[in-house]
Each structure stands twice: as C-alpha cells, then as structure tokens.
Amino acid sequence: MATKVIFSSELQKFTGEVQAQVQATNYRGVVAEIVAKYPDLAEDEILKMAVAIDGEIIHDPFLEQIQEGSEVHFLYRISGG
Amino acid sequence: MSEAQDYKHIGQRTIRPDGYDKVTGRANYAADLALPGMIWAKVLRSPHAHARIVSIDISKVEALPDVMAVATHADIPNQADPGAINILAKEKALYHGHAIAGVAAKTETAAEAALALIEVNYEVLPPIMSIEDAMADGAALIHENLITKGMAEQPTSPSNVSSRMEMNKGDMTAGFAEADVIVEREYRTPTVHQGYIEPHACTVRFDEDGQSMIWCSTQGHFGVRASTAGLLNLEQSKLKVIASEIGGGFGGKTVVYLEPLALILSKKSGRPVKIQMDRDEVFKASGPGSATRIKVKIGAKKDGAITAMEAHLYYESGAFPGAAPLGPGCMTIFTPYDVPNQYVEGFDVVVNKAKVAAYRAPGAPQSEYACEMLINELADELGIDPIDFRLQNAAKEDTQTLYGPKLKAVGLVECLEAAKNSAQYKSALEKNQGRGVAAGFWFNIGGVSSVIINMNEDGTGTILEGSPDIGGSRASMQMMAAEELQMPTDTFTAIIPDTAHIAHSDTTGGSRTTFATGMAVVEAAADIVTQFKERAAAVWNVTPEQVEWKDGIAINTSGDGEMTAAEICAAAGRTGGQITGLGNINARGAGPSFAVHIADIEVDTDTGKSDVIRYTAIQDAGKAIHPGYVEGQYQGGAAQGIGWALNEEYIFNKDGLMENPGFLDYRIPLASDLPMIEAIIVEVPNSFHPFGVRGVGETGIIPPLAACGTAVSQAIGIRMSELPLSPPRVLKAILEA
Amino acid sequence: MTKSHITATINGDVREFLCEPGDTLLQSLRDELGLTGTKEGCGSGDCGACSVTVNGRLVCSCLVLAVEVDGAEVGTVEGIGEPDKLHVIQQKFLEHAALQCGICTPGLIVSTKALLEENPSPTEEEARYYLAGNLCRCTGYDKIIKAVMDAAETMRGTA
Ligand code: FES
Numbered sequence: 001m002a003t004k005v006i007f008s009s010e011l012q013k014f015t016g017e018v019q020a021q022v023q024a025t026n027y028r029g030v031v032a033e034i035v036a037k038y039p040d041l042a043e044d045e046i047l048k049m050a051v052a053i054d055g056e057i058i059h060d061p062f063l064e065q066i067q068e069g070s071e072v073h074f075l076y077r078i079s080g081g
Numbered sequence: 082m083s084e085a086q087d088y089k090h091i092g093q094r095t096i097r098p099d100g101y102d103k104v105t106g107r108a109n110y111a112a113d114l115a116l117p118g119m120i121w122a123k124v125l126r127s128p129h130a131h132a133r134i135v136s137i138d139i140s141k142v143e144a145l146p147d148v149m150a151v152a153t154h155a156d157i158p159n160q161a162d163p164g165a166i167n168i169l170a171k172e173k174a175l176y177h178g179h180a181i182a183g184v185a186a187k188t189e190t191a192a193e194a195a196l197a198l199i200e201v202n203y204e205v206l207p208p209i210m211s212i213e214d215a216m217a218d219g220a221a222l223i224h225e226n227l228i229t230k231g232m233a234e235q236p237t238s239p240s241n242v243s244s245r246m247e248m249n250k251g252d253m254t255a256g257f258a259e260a261d262v263i264v265e266r267e268y269r270t271p272t273v274h275q276g277y278i279e280p281h282a283c284t285v286r287f288d289e290d291g292q293s294m295i296w297c298s299t300q301g302h303f304g305v306r307a308s309t310a311g312l313l314n315l316e317q318s319k320l321k322v323i324a325s326e327i328g329g330g331f332g333g334k335t336v337v338y339l340e341p342l343a344l345i346l347s348k349k350s351g352r353p354v355k356i357q358m359d360r361d362e363v364f365k366a367s368g369p370g371s372a373t374r375i376k377v378k379i380g381a382k383k384d385g386a387i388t389a390m391e392a393h394l395y396y397e398s399g400a401f402p403g404a405a406p407l408g409p410g411c412m413t414i415f416t417p418y419d420v421p422n423q424y425v426e427g428f429d430v431v432v433n434k435a436k437v438a439a440y441r442a443p444g445a446p447q448s449e450y451a452c453e454m455l456i457n458e459l460a461d462e463l464g465i466d467p468i469d470f471r472l473q474n475a476a477k478e479d480t481q482t483l484y485g486p487k488l489k490a491v492g493l494v495e496c497l498e499a500a501k502n503s504a505q506y507k508s509a510l511e512k513n514q515g516r517g518v519a520a521g522f523w524f525n526i527g528g529v530s531s532v533i534i535n536m537n538e539d540g541t542g543t544i545l546e547g548s549p550d551i552g553g554s555r556a557s558m559q560m561m562a563a564e565e566l567q568m569p570t571d572t573f574t575a576i577i578p579d580t581a582h583i584a585h586s587d588t589t590g591g592s593r594t595t596f597a598t599g600m601a602v603v604e605a606a607a608d609i610v611t612q613f614k615e616r617a618a619a620v621w622n623v624t625p626e627q628v629e630w631k632d633g634i635a636i637n638t639s640g641d642g643e644m645t646a647a648e649i650c651a652a653a654g655r656t657g658g659q660i661t662g663l664g665n666i667n668a669r670g671a672g673p674s675f676a677v678h679i680a681d682i683e684v685d686t687d688t689g690k691s692d693v694i695r696y697t698a699i700q701d702a703g704k705a706i707h708p709g710y711v712e713g714q715y716q717g718g719a720a721q722g723i724g725w726a727l728n729e730e731y732i733f734n735k736d737g738l739m740e741n742p743g744f745l746d747y748r749i750p751l752a753s754d755l756p757m758i759e760a761i762i763v764e765v766p767n768s769f770h771p772f773g774v775r776g777v778g779e780t781g782i783i784p785p786l787a788a789c790g791t792a793v794s795q796a797i798g799i800r801m802s803e804l805p806l807s808p809p810r811v812l813k814a815i816l817e818a
Numbered sequence: 819m820t821k822s823h824i825t826a827t828i829n830g831d832v833r834e835f836l837c838e839p840g841d842t843l844l845q846s847l848r849d850e851l852g853l854t855g856t857k858e859g860c861g862s863g864d865c866g867a868c869s870v871t872v873n874g875r876l877v878c879s880c881l882v883l884a885v886e887v888d889g890a891e892v893g894t895v896e897g898i899g900e901p902d903k904l905h906v907i908q909q910k911f912l913e914h915a916a917l918q919c920g921i922c923t924p925g926l927i928v929s930t931k932a933l934l935e936e937n938p939s940p941t942e943e944e945a946r947y948y949l950a951g952n953l954c955r956c957t958g959y960d961k962i963i964k965a966v967m968d969a970a971e972t973m974r975g976t977a
Pocket residue numbers: 857858859860861862863864865866867868869878879880881
C-alpha cells in the first residue's frame with residue numbers, strides 16, 4: 001500500500017489530477033516524487049505550504065515521516081490574529 | 082485520552098500572576114518606559130488617500146534647535162525589504178495617514194510642531210476606495226505593474242486585483258440540480274479596526290557599539306526583532322526586543338509600524354527615542370480588518386439536506402497586494418457543514434486604505450457571516466428550526482473539509498445541542514425583538530514555542546516563555562507546569578523574557594499560546610521530572626528507574642527514602658549542577674474550535690437602534706485550563722463581533738479621507754450597550770494535546786455577525802445583508818419597506 | 819515658554835512639578851511624576867483609561883490641564899489599596915477574572931471606586947451606565963460588572 005496525496009483545486013491546475021499514489025515514506029520524499037511527476041508543480045510553492053497528514057495539520061513538515069496508507073494534503077498555511 | 086483524567090490544578094480559577102501589577106497600576110505597557118536622555122518622535126502622515134510624492138524638503142525642520150533627527154524613506158537601510166514602504170512611504174502615499182517622515186525632538190510638543198515645517202509636494206491621484214471602484218473598467222491603478230495571480234489564463238494587463246483563488250469538491254451542477262430550494266444573496270462587511278485600547282508605542286535605544294534595544298507592546302517580540310533587523314540590516318544578536326505588557330492586540334499587534342523608524346531616529350540622534358501613536362493615527366494607519374463583498378448560494382432538499390454551497394469572495398487588502406486574509410476566508414466559510422458539493426472563489430483586491438492586518442480569526446468572520454445569514458434564511462424558507470437545520474448538516478468527525486483533510490473529533494454538534502438546551506433559546510420573544518443563531522469555525526494553529534523552566538534552590542520554579550501574554554496565559558502556564566510536576570501552582574512563576582533570554586517563539590496569535598506554548602511547558606516540566614528522578618537516584622545510589630515521582634515527591638521504590646523538590650534542588654549542586662527543563666517545540670495537531678451563539682435583539686423602530694437584550698456564547702474549548710479566562714475569551718469575542726455587526730465601520734469621504742478616526746465616532750461597545758453574556762464551555766478534547774486543549778481565542782468573534790444580523794432582520798421583518806446594522810441603515814430599511 | 823509651578827496633593831502626598839500651559843494632567847502624571855498607572859487610550863475623553871479623581875470628582879485626566887490642579891487633591895490608581903493589601907475592588911477584579919490585557923483596569927478601578935462612593939448599592943444597569951465612559955475591548959464587560967457588583971456587596975457588608 002502506498003501513500004495517497006490529495007491535491008487542492010488550486011494544485012489540480014498543475015497536476016491535472018485530484019490525487020496521486022506515492023511510495024515515499026517521508027515528507028521530503030513525497031515532495032520530490034510529486035514535483036518529478038508533475039513538471040508544472042513548482043517546488044518552492046509546494047514547500048511553502050503546510051500539510052495535513054491523516055487530518056493532523058503540520059506547518060513545518062520538513063522532518064515528517066509518513067506511514068504507509070496515510071492521506072497527505074497540501075494546504076495554505078494559516079496564521080491567526 | 083484526557084476525559085477520564087482527574088486534574089488537580091487544571092480547570093481551577095486561580096488568580097493570575099500578573100494581576101496584582103495590573104490592578105494597582107504597576108504593570109508597564111508600551112508607553113510606560115522612559116529612559117535617561119530620551120527624546121520624542123512624531124510621524125508626518127499623508128493628508129491624501131492616494132498621491133504621488135514629488136518631493137520632500139526637510140531642510141527647515143533640520144534647522145530647528147529642538148529637532149535632533151529627521152527620517153524619510155531614503156533612511157531605511159534595506160530598501161529592498163518589501164515592508165519598507167509601509168514604514169515610510171516611497172514614491173506614493175497609498176492611504177490617508179500613510180507615514181511620510183519621522184521627526185525626533187527634545188519634547189513631544191516640539192516634535193509635533195516640527196512636522197508642519199516638512200514640505201511635501203504631492204501630486205494627488207484619484208482614490209480607489211471600494212471593491213467596485215477597484216474592479217471597475219478603466220479604474221485608476223494603485224500599482225502600475227500588478228498582474229492578477231491565480232487566473233486560469235495569466236492576464237496581460239495590470240489591475241487592482243492581486244490574486245484569485247479557488248477551491249471545490251464534488252459536483253456543483255448535480256448538487257444544485259438535486260435541491261428543492263435554492264437561495265442566493267450578496268453580503269457586505271465594512272472596514273473595521275481591532276480597537277485595542279492601548280495605542281502602538283515604543284521606546285528604543287541604538288548604542289554607539291551597534292547594540293540596540295526596543296521596548297514595545299507586541300503579540301510577538303521575535304517578529305519585531307526579525308522585521309526590524311531585516312529593515313535595518315542588523316544582526317539579531319545585537320537587537321534586543323523587550324515585550325512590555327500589551328494592552329490588547331487581536332491580531333493588530335503582529336506587525337511593526339513604529340519600531341524601525343524609532344531606531345533609525347535613535348541612531349541618527351544618538352539618543353533613546355520614544356514614539357506613541359495618537360488614537361487617530363491608530364485608526365488611520367494601523368492594520369484594519371478587511372472590508373468584503375461576498376455572494377453566497379445554497380441549495381437544499383425539502384427534508385433539510387443541503388446539497389450544494391457556492392461562494393464568491395472579494396476581500397480588500399488595503400493598498401498592499403496579498404494582505405487580505407482571503408485564504409482563511411475561503412477555507413472557513415463552509416466548514417461547519419458536511420455537504421458533498423462546495424465551491425469557493427476568492428479575490429484579493431487593493432484599495433487606498435491602510436494595509437489590512439490580522440483581526441481575530443482573520444478572514445473568517447466576514448465569510449462565515451455571509452454563509453450563516455443565508456443558512457438562517459434557508460432554514461426559514463424550509464420551515465425548519467435553524468439549530469435543527471444545522472444539526473442535520475453539521476460537520477463532525479470524518480467530515481471531508483473543502484480545504485483538505487477530514488476533521489478529527491470536533492464539538493459542533495455538542496455546541497448546537499447546548500444551544501438548543503440553553504435557557505435563552507427556550508425563552509419567548511416580545512414585540513420588535515428578533516433572535517439569531519449562528520455557528521463559527523476556526524482552525525487554531527500550533528507553531529514554534531520555546532520554554533525554559535529554571536528550578537531554584539528552594540524547589541520553586543521560574544517558567545520562561547517566549548509568548549507575550551495578552552489574556553492571562555501566564556496563569557495557564559503555571560497551572561500546566563504544576564499539573565505535570567504534581568506540585569502546587571504557586572510553586573511556579575511564569576515570565577516572558579526578552580529576545581536575548583529565550584529562543585524564538587512564534588507570535589501570540591491564531592489562538593496558539595495556551596495550546597502550543599502550553600505543550601512546550603509540559604515538555605519542559607516532563608524534562609524536570611526526569612532530572613528529579615536522576616538526581617534523587619544519585620543521592621540514594623539507585624537507578625532512576627527505581628525512583629518514582631508522585632505528588633511532588635521522589636520516592637525510592639527499592640528502599641527507604643523520599644525527597645521533595647526543594648530537597649532535590651538544594652542538593653542539585655552536588656548532584657550535577659542546577660536543574661533546568663527545556664521545551665523547544667514546533668507544536669502540531671492544533672484542534673479546531675467550533676462555536677454557536679444566540680443573540681436576542683430589540684429594535685427601536687422609530688430610530689433604528691438595536692439593543693442586544695440577551696446573549697449566549699457556546700464554544701468547544703477541548704479542555705479549559707482556566708475556565709474564567711476561557712469564558713472571558715468567549716465574552717470578549719462576542720462583544721467585538723456585536724460591535725462589528727451593529728456599529729463599527731470606517732467612514733471615508735469622497736476624497737478617501739477617514740472621517741471617524743476616534744472612539745467617539747468609531748463606536749465600540751460600551752458597558753451600557755451590552756447585557757451579561759452567558760458563556761457555556763463545551764469540552765470535546767483535542768486528541769493531539771496532552772490535556773486536550775484547543776485554542777479558544779478567535780472563534781468567538783465569528784458567530785456574532787450573523788447572529789445579530791439575523792436577529793435584527795427578524796425583529797424588523799426585513800432581510801438585512803450589509804453591515805454594520807447601525808441605526809441609520811436599519812431606519813432607512815424600515816422606512817423603505 | 820515659561821513653565822508653571824504646580825503644587826498638588828497626589829494620593830495624599832504633596833507633590834510639586836513644572837508644566838507647560840498646554841500640558842494635560844495625564845501628561846504630567848505620567849511624564850513628570852512617573853505615575854504611569856494612569857493610561858492613555860485616546861487623549862480625547864472617549865476611553866476612560868486615564869480616569870482619576872480631582873477633589874473627589876471623577877475626571878478624564880486627558881481633558882484636564884495640569885495647571886488646573888494647582889492646590890487640588892488628585893487620586894490615581896496608585897493611591898488605591900494599602901501597601902500590603904489590595905482594595906476590595908482590586909481583589910474582586912482579580913477573583914472574577916475581570917481583566918484580560920489590563921490596560922483599561924486602572925481606569926475602571928478608579929471609576930468603580932467613585933461609583934461605589936456615590937452609590938454603594940448600584941443596580942447592574944446603574945453600574946453599566948456609570949462605567950460607560952470606560953472602554954474595555956477584551957472582556958465584553960460581563961466579568962467587570964460581576965466584579966463591581968460583588969465589590970459593592972462586600973463593601974456594604976464590611977462598612
Ligand atoms: S485617554 Fe483620556 S479618555 Fe481616553
């Protein structure tokens with residue numbers, strides 16, 4: 001079983017797909033796989049985004065390990081007031 | 082994980098440690114520091130909303146005997162910093178009140194008087210003051226090279242729209258086709274201000290050896306350090322920022338306005354410099370909340386199932402592209418609803434107003450106002466009670482959000498049920514009265530927090546934390562440390578040291594402090610427990626595993642012996658040095674907080690004046706560490722939202738000049754305007770936090786807009802859509818009906 | 819410009835200071851006398867953060883000229899409570915969590931004391947109208963009013 005990456009409608013403009021399966025088991029691997037797969041996806045834009053891994057929102061996922069079968073979303077970073 | 086637990090300290094209404102200083106007047110805020118040799122600075126501000134700066138002549142001012150330094154944009158060392166043009170305008174004045182020059186003089190009066198002698202030659206340009214103006218064909222351009230980002234096809238010509246974003250899930254056409262009833266309406270919200278009572282102020286010193294210091298009131302002193310060091314090309318180790326007590330922020334004290342300018346003037350004059358904004362400067366030139374225009378369309382079946390939701394959002398960002406909280410506006414609008422088909426499109430639009438700053442749940446009150454108003458209208462159309470309608474469609478665990486992940490356990494249903502069972506909802510209304518219910522959602526955030534707990538020789542502990550305390554968080558930190566260490570709360574004193582004495586912590590905002598910094602406190606406290614065990618083990622000549630920490634005492638499980646924290650700390654010098662617990666974390670797993678509010682409003686049909694006669698605020702705290710201050714967040718959020726709904730707005734004249742830059746005409750709620758606000762705490766624990774905490778600071782400002790909007794609409798029998806529902810607007814609606 | 823020499827009794831102490839003709843009492847208290855417990859929120863009489871008493875009367879110190887207090891008795895937040903004991907009003911504000919950021923608190927303590935001296939048993943409505951000149955942006959006033967009502971009750975009981 002691989003990891004499922006789900007793209008927001010904004011990112012779908014670059015991927016042309018709603019979701020992708022990746023083999024990577026950590027955040028950096030996931031980013032590398034999807035930018036390789038979708039040439040229109042700009043790496044620096046992706047790196048600016050937060051992720052949600054199985055519903056847990058992580059703002060700085062740099063070192064994140066990803067369990068097989070997880071669901072990964074890329075989202076806008078939220079700040080507050 | 083946290084439900085079953087019995088807490089000793091958490092959940093108590095302890096007295097906050099900084100309270101004594103605040104009720105006696107001893108507490109020092111931004112404007113309260115004076116330094117020897119200090120001089121005063123004032124800021125010259127643009128009298129125009131939109132103008133080209135042809136020339137600035139400061140020669141007359143520089144010649145004045147009392148004037149010690151003058152600064153204009155050219156004096157900012159890092160001209161490439163994008164923040165520089167809001168510290169001092171460069172080629173253009175972009176809004177009424179935009180800073181043009183700063184003057185430091187021996188007295189405040191002399192500085193003020195000197196401003197009149199600065200000669201600025203402006204070429205006045207037409208002001209763009211609304212989303213319509215900005216987007217009109219042939220509109221004057223605020224920025225000549227602004228190309229809209231995020232369009233399907235990149236535009237070739239510039240406009241006043243800086244970006245577009247879009248989110249969708251499901252099938253909108255099918256969703257609306259399934260609906261029996263479709264409602265659609267456009268809403269508007271005005272430019273508003275956070276309205277903190279303490280104006281921005283700072284006292285700074287730039288020494289000859291390049292060391293510098295800023296004393297200011299801020300939600301994040303590390304942010305002040307980073308921005309100021311960036312603008313002035315300083316090393317962070319040479320710039321110390323001290324966070325004074327802060328007299329309210331609500332998002333408005335997350336950015337710098339005065340500090341870099343004050344430091345430039347201090348460097349030039351060789352003197353400590355103090356600047357404080359007048360109230361009218363606060364209104365004109367510090368970050369307001371975004372004005373918006375929002376179109377919403379919702380379809381539902383007769384049985385109450387919502388089938389599709391669609392929205393188009395236009396957010397003003399002030400004169401600075403991308404400053405609007407558009408992302409969160411789009412992401413929050415439909416989150417309270419578990420509806421398969423949702424579509425949101427949003428635009429960030431520049432206008433000649435001050436740069437929009439964060440304001441409590443930035444972006445969400447506006448968009449959720451529009452959605453909640455229409456939800457209430459739809460409930461009426463369907464003949465369903467608005468709480469039942471929400472319950473039927475409520476987001477819950479596993480609901481797929483529009484912005485990405487599925488929700489974890491959340492407390493919306495619990496809040497709705499509490500609303501339904503509340504005394505207010507069961508009470509009857511009288512003539513000219515209306516009732517509105519609305520929900521609210523905010524994500525909350527985690528982020529970087531740094532905490533050190535230094536154990537003293539007598540066994541007491543000093544908690545150093547990097548998050549400025551606005552609403553009583555020091556008390557919560559002490560309670561969480563006490564809980565983890567199983568020691569009395571008053572063993573601990575929490576303080577917020579300057580940027581030289583603790584590592585970076587993110588700004589207090591996003592309702593993160595009790596959650597994230599609290600997690601760091603728990604981590605630091607756990608670190609101390611580990612060390613206590615090691616030290617006791619060393620004394621007893623056993624292994625740390627043989628020591629148990631219980632009720633604040635180390636117990637030797639393999640022999641005789643007990644040691645208190647005081648005994649361990651007194652012996653620390655002999656067992657390896659003093660004991661310090663460390664909690665430097667990047668907290669994740671912030672839990673969203675949902676709220677439901679009920680407003681009862683009576684309208685005087687002769688004058689159009691609305692009075693809130695009863696109000697209930699219900700919100701999920703996850704776990705309330707200090708219930709008194711949690712209730713305070715709900716009540717304060719409700720009051721701000723009520724002000725936004727009923728009275729508050731920036732009024733501009735045809736030249737784009739703000740006409741009400743004072744508390745008399747920008748009317749925030751007074752004690753006599755409000756009833757008691759019943760606060761009900763719902764607790765559905767956040768599974769990612771050791772005590773189940775969710776942030777509570779922001780959600781409470783969201784529901785009042787639609788709760789009040791609906792209550793007024795019901796009281797007068799007319800569906801209102803534009804805020805504020807001030808007496809003239811309501812009276813006009815009544816007269817025209 | 820010549821400065822004026824002012825002598826006033828401030829919180830029971832006779833104090834002398836110099837001021838410009840245009841200086842407000844608020845400026846003199848804060849900048850000359852170091853009594854920074856009195857706060858400035860607006861400088862125009864709209865927020866009450868600068869509330870003090872002059873000869874027993876509650877005023878906004880930003881609207882009073884410093885020269886006007888020559889010979890007068892001025893009371894500020896620093897004069898409320900005893901060295902080792904808070905005044906009941908201060909104590910009740912703490913117990914009821916009636917402050918968040920606390921910038922409005924000194925003004926509210928001064929105003930509440932004036933209220934309860936004038937009217938020891940105010941109704942909730944009377945308290946709300948009396949304190950309508952003291953803005954608080956953080957609390958929604960709920961806990962402030964509760965603290966005021968509780969302080970009134972306690973003071974009546976102990977009087
Ligand atoms: S500062 Fe005096 S009333 Fe606001």
